[in-house]
Amino acid sequence: MQTLHYIPELNTTADIISLLSDIGPDKDVLFGEYGRLLPWVVQSTDAMKGGNRFVEIILKNKNRDLVTSSLISAAASGFQGALIASGIFGKKTGMGKPVYDLDPSQTLMLAIALRKEGSIPANFRIGLRAPTGSGAAHERVRFFMENGADFIAVTESMPFPEFEDKTVIITEYKR
Amino acid sequence: MIVTEKKDLQTIRTLLKNRNNIIIVGCSECAAACQTGGSAQVKEMAEHLADKNILATISIESPCDKRIAMRDMRRIQEEMENAEVLVALTCGSGVQALSEVTGKPVIAALDTNFLGMVERLGKFYERCSHCGDCMLNETAELCPVTLCPKGIRNGPCEGITGTQCEVFPDRECVWNRIHERLKERGQADLFLRFHEAQDWGTSHLPREVIWERK
Numbered sequence: 341m342q343t344l345h346y347i348p349e350l351n352t353t354a355d356i357i358s359l360l361s362d363i364g365p366d367k368d369v370l371f372g373e374y375g376r377l378l379p380w381v382v383q384s385t386d387a388m389k390g391g392n393r394f395v396e397i398i399l400k401n402k403n404r405d406l407v408t409s410s411l412i413s414a415a416a417s418g419f420q421g422a423l424i425a426s427g428i429f430g431k432k433t434g435m436g437k438p439v440y441d442l443d444p445s446q447t448l449m450l451a452i453a454l455r456k457e458g459s460i461p462a463n464f465r466i467g468l469r470a471p472t473g474s475g476a477a478h479e480r481v482r483f484f485m486e487n488g489a490d491f492i493a494v495t496e497s498m499p500f501p502e503f504e505d506k507t508v509i510i511t512e513y514k515r
Numbered sequence: 516m517i518v519t520e521k522k523d524l525q526t527i528r529t530l531l532k533n534r535n536n537i538i539i540v541g542c543s544e545c546a547a548a549c550q551t552g553g554s555a556q557v558k559e560m561a562e563h564l565a566d567k568n569i570l571a572t573i574s575i576e577s578p579c580d581k582r583i584a585m586r587d588m589r590r591i592q593e594e595m596e597n598a599e600v601l602v603a604l605t606c607g608s609g610v611q612a613l614s615e616v617t618g619k620p621v622i623a624a625l626d627t628n629f630l631g632m633v634e635r636l637g638k639f640y641e642r643c644s645h646c647g648d649c650m651l652n653e654t655a656e657l658c659p660v661t662l663c664p665k666g667i668r669n670g671p672c673e674g675i676t677g678t679q680c681e682v683f684p685d686r687e688c689v690w691n692r693i694h695e696r697l698k699e700r701g702q703a704d705l706f707l708r709f710h711e712a713q714d715w716g717t718s719h720l721p722r723e724v725i726w727e728r729k
């Protein structure tokens with residue numbers, strides 16, 4: 341089973357290189373969008389060398405146009421795949437309006453369509469963060485797999501034995 | 516029902532600065548049920564503004580309906596002629612209808628919150644976002660667009676913790692409730708029916724419904 345080492349926040353390019361040397365350059369890495377830098381910046385660094393590089397595309401505060409360009413940009417930037425997640429919703433005073441124009445299922449359908457039309461390459465892997473812990477969650481994961489997802493990602497081992505070969509474990513990297 | 520809340524009185528007073536001749540307008544429907552714009556609140560507002568020259572107070576059955584607003588405002592036509600401003604204890608639609616009907620400046624004395632389901636007086640719950648693309652027939656009469664903080668049409672999201680919502684951990688995830696209800700009804704197949712993203716090409720603001728005459 342594949343393990344993705346998750347760096348949720350990218351704040352400086354120096355930080356990225358430093359984190360990567362800690363993780364080990366040959367490991368598979370998932371770059372998140374929670375920092376000050378967008379993951380595309382990784383393309384301009386040596387961080388793209390080594391193991392597989394994935395990018396997490398969070399749907400929060402992106403409308404469908406931006407989600408589309410994020411998927412195409414991820415593929416064009418040399419990432420091996422994207423992990424789709426709705427994104428954490430935190431409440432605080434004075435916050436902006438949260439936008440969830442597309443949900444993960446709708447984004448999966450969009451990504452598959454983009455792959456079919458050739459906007460992203462056929463070998464660009466599409467994964468989704470899996471909901472876990474209930475029958476409803478299990479059904480949603482089944483939907484992902486039946487509708488073309490290449491993998492699902494979880495933070496705990498083996499919640500979906502029937503999809504074992506398509507499950508990726510995410511290990512959050514903490515310094 | 517349109518759920519409203521009172522603006523603080525100081526805000527109203529600031530907006531009324533240098534204006535003396537006023538008419539206070541209430542709503543006998545939604546705002547009355549919310550106890551924000553019924554006849555008692557109109558009277559209360561008149562007492563708060565006792566230092567002003569209150570020409571009239573009136574409660575209109577549906578001030579958001581221009582036909583009714585026009586009809587009822589005619590009853591105080593004389594006072595209207597001398598009014599500098601109206602203070603509306605109504606929802607935002609009511610404020611705008613009164614402005615259009617009277618041509619006078621109207622001060623919104625309430626904040627308009629949401630379309631609410633009433634459990635009992637003082638307990639109002641948002642259950643419909645009037646998205647214009649109702650999916651209740653497929654979700655066991657639970658609206659995920661409203662009840663899911665992310666408005667997700669195909670849930671649950673990855674944030675679900677057991678059966679609980681990521682954003683409100685004390686609440687059950689609506690998609691879990693939908694799943695349970697559909698299963699109980701023998702309609703589990705509906706759970707995985709794919710719901711397309713909303714077509715904002717037909718539902719952007721401001722929306723209008725105009726009947727075609729036949």
